[in-house]
Amino acid sequence: MPARKVVYLRHTFTVSKLFITxxxxxxxxxxxxxxxxxxxxxxxxxSGGYSRHVGGAVDVYWHADAPPKAYEELVKYSRGDLDRVxxxxxxxxPSEGELAGSLQEFGRQAxxxxxxxxxxxxxxxxxxxxxxxxxxxxxxxMPEWSEDDVSMFFNTVRILESESAPLLSKRAVExxxxxxxxxxxxxxxxxxxxxxQRMVNRRSALVIGLAAAEIGxxxxxxxxxxxxxxxxxxxxxxxxxxxxxxxxxxxxxAAGHPVRFDLGAGAGSVLTTLRNGVTQRxxxxxxxxxxxxxxxxxxxxxxxxxxxxxxxxxAGHDWAEQRIREETLREWKMTSEGQAR
Numbered sequence: 163m164p165a166r167k168v169v170y171l172r173h174t175f176t177v178s179k180l181f182i183t184x185x186x187x188x189x190x191x192x193x194x195x196x197x198x199x200x201x202x203x204x205x206x207x208x209s210g211g212y213s214r215h216v217g218g219a220v221d222v223y224w225h226a227d228a229p230p231k232a233y234e235e236l237v238k239y240s241r242g243d244l245d246r247v248x249x250x251x252x253x254x255x256p257s258e259g260e261l262a263g264s265l266q267e268f269g270r271q272a273x274x275x276x277x278x279x280x281x282x283x284x285x286x287x288x289x290x291x292x293x294x295x296x297x298x299x300x301x302x303x304m305p306e307w308s309e310d311d312v313s314m315f316f317n318t319v320r321i322l323e324s325e326s327a328p329l330l331s332k333r334a335v336e337x338x339x340x341x342x343x344x345x346x347x348x349x350x351x352x353x354x355x356x357x358x359q360r361m362v363n364r365r366s367a368l369v370i371g372l373a374a375a376e377i378g379x380x381x382x383x384x385x386x387x388x389x390x391x392x393x394x395x396x397x398x399x400x401x402x403x404x405x406x407x408x409x410x411x412x413x414x415x416a417a418g419h420p421v422r423f424d425l426g427a428g429a430g431s432v433l434t435t436l437r438n439g440v441t442q443r444x445x446x447x448x449x450x451x452x453x454x455x456x457x458x459x460x461x462x463x464x465x466x467x468x469x470x471x472x473x474x475x476x477a478g479h480d481w482a483e484q485r486i487r488e489e490t491l492r493e494w495k496m497t498s499e500g501q502a503r
Contacts, residue, residue, distance in 0.1 A: 193275030
């Protein structure tokens with residue numbers, strides 16, 4: 163039986179709104195050994211129509227063993243032997259469905275899990291660095307291949323939104339955490355989706371935003387009291403405000419952790435905003451009517467974001483405190499117990 167042929171692959175992902183000053187490299191062993199290079203667009207890409215205002219790119223490198231029949235079809239495809247030639251001489255490459263079954267199957271196996279790995283790294287990177295961006299940041303170009311890992315004659319793979327362009331080479335701690343397997347919490351992913359919806363579908367923004375807040379708080383409670391996980395996740399819970407004002411502080415104290423933020427202090431404007439958002443959510447999903455007011459939805463989501471960053475702090479990510487708005491921190495004045503940390 164003919165031996166399998168090692169094929170070296172590169173896939174380039176365009177990443178919406180990831181603006182950086184320089185690049186960084188990550189490696190992962192799941193779903194297979196991959197090398198991910200986060201970078202800006204090259205001059206060739208900019209000349210080819212990409213814009214610096216779009217974001218950047220992630221190149222993924224790996225190799226796979228191609229069965230003889232699949233390799234033979236891959237070579238034909240690359241040489242253009244499978245192209246259709248139109249009357250005017252234009253060459254049209256076959257679509258994926260027109261390729262031989264052996265090549266289609268190899269492609270599915272070789273690409274399996276690669277996009278998920280890139281998504282995990284990109285989302286963790288922007289969460290750790292405080293970079294904004296859309297809920298689904300990746301778009302994909304065609305994969306490229308070669309017979310060695312040097313002379314790749316590649317086609318291509320996609321990133322996010324930020325107010326500034328971080329210098330990644332100066333963020334060694336953050337990059338090490340991402341390389342070590344740090345992942346963006348689900349509740350932050352939901353928040354990004356809610357934030358993107360506020361411009362086009364404010365009802366969805368309210369519903370998803372509230373879900374993000376509830377999941378964030380419940381995740382924190384589970385971390386504090388893992389033996390009560392089933393009850394926390396399955397038994398109907400009190401309103402969000404009660405979870406924040408009562409359940410969370412009590413769980414922190416029971417677990418021996420300081421209550422670093424006093425949500426009951428001051429005028430309680432953040433809790434009031436959350437309560438009003440819940441009322442708006444209930445009203446707009448149970449009866450028809452005009453869409454919720456944009457400014458109210460915007461204020462609600464900003465309050466949710468502060469709550470989620472607070473959850474990050476209680477999860478051990480002290481850097482997340484810097485992500486909470488100054489006016490919120492003034493309202494959530496530090497308790498004497500929290501200040502003693």
